[in-house]
Amino acid sequence: MNRREFIKGAILTAAFLSSGQALAYNDEEEKSGELAEQDLLRLQNREDPSVAEQKHVPAIEAPAQVRKGRWFDVKVKVGFMREHPSNPDHWITFIKLLANGQEIAKTEFPVGGVSASSATFRIRLERTSKIEAIENCNLHGTWISDPVTLTV
């Protein structure tokens, strides 16, 4: 390796390390804080949802009444009127489930085009709870469902 190749390699290594640090910082930032309420997109046009709303607002499928402490399934579909695409360049990167405002489950889809835009979580509740789902589209932002009340 001559001097020029060494310098080029050192610069590339430095760029890689600094981008790695930036990624690590972003990961920590994401872990430390919930998404700000104002960053979440919601269904606005209830009577005539836009195509974006139809494809991005999550739908929650769960029993309206559940037994205390018993496992049951909650299915989240994106979106509530049309299935969101799953392509290598446009897909749902994560789906989260909240109970009474607290994140209780999350699934991530790191690669586009290989997972459907839905997730099923098996959970149990000790009391009547407000359930919500949040999803992120890599192109169109982070969306929250309408709340669903599950009676225990």
Ligand SMILES: [Fe+2]
């Ligand atoms: Fe999208």
